[in-house]
Amino acid sequence: SPEVEARTGLSYREGPAEDAEKHKLDLYKLKGKSALPVFFFIHGGAWKSGDRAQYPAIGNRFAKEGLLTVVPSYRLAPKHPHPAQIEDVAAAFAWTVRHIGELGGDATRLYVGGHSAGGHLAALLTLSEKYLRAHGLSRELIRGTIGLSGVYNLAIGESQSSVFGKDSEVRRDASPAFHVREGAPPFLITYCQWDYPTLPSQAREFHAALRNAKVASELVY
Numbered sequence: 169s170p171e172v173e174a175r176t177g178l179s180y181r182e183g184p185a186e187d188a189e190k191h192k193l194d195l196y197k198l199k200g201k202s203a204l205p206v207f208f209f210i211h212g213g214a215w216k217s218g219d220r221a222q223y224p225a226i227g228n229r230f231a232k233e234g235l236l237t238v239v240p241s242y243r244l245a246p247k248h249p250h251p252a253q254i255e256d257v258a259a260a261f262a263w264t265v266r267h268i269g270e271l272g273g274d275a276t277r278l279y280v281g282g283h284s285a286g287g288h289l290a291a292l293l294t295l296s297e298k299y300l301r302a303h304g305l306s307r308e309l310i311r312g313t314i315g316l317s318g319v320y321n322l323a324i325g326e327s328q329s330s331v332f333g334k335d336s337e338v339r340r341d342a343s344p345a346f347h348v349r350e351g352a353p354p355f356l357i358t359y360c361q362w363d364y365p366t367l368p369s370q371a372r373e374f375h376a377a378l379r380n381a382k383v384a385s386e387l388v389y
Contacts, residue, residue: 180263
């Protein structure tokens with residue numbers, strides 16, 4: 169849209185030169201506007217594929233609605249197994265918290281969301297506080313979280329072992345479902361008719377766990 173300004177390739181963390189492209193984010197906003205609410209969107213791809221460069225349509229769509237939209241890249245498995253993905257996402261979020269005010273956003277209105285693997289990362293960022301704590305931040309900065317066809321429990325079986333390994337404790341710690349606690353930000357959980365077979369039950373069970381912990385959650389099919 170001619171109303172939307174895109175700023176691409178902003179570096180959010182230092183690292184080896186070979187990882188530099190995955191340590192960047194893109195930003196989309198209405199031209200001439202400031203103090204906008206911020207949607208921090210995390211892409212999917214089974215933790216093994218995907219990139220911010222695939223999502224200008226997402227950035228444009230939400231920017232037109234008045235949301236400054238941030239889309240980070242992150243390192244991918246199997247070359248970089250867990251926790252590389254969530255560590256990068258946390259670093260990108262921390263960069264956003266610290267710089268979004270000068271780029272037209274409102275750091276007191278930050279919303280996190282993601283699709284598929286990105287839904288998992290959005291939920292883990294929100295619920296497992298150690299990743300934000302590593303940057304001196306807390307989940308109170310997140311006003312709400314959206315999980316679109318996400319994965320929330322990795323402790324069942326050994327699927328995606330090339331990403332998360334086979335250690336049951338590591339897989340449990342990587343599962344947002346085991347970090348649900350009262351006081352978390354509100355969630356919007358969605359799943360779809362033609363999702364992968366396990367995703368509808370993941371969404372329903374995660375939503376139920378949030379509700380049981382007195383966390384506001386809306387489930388949309």
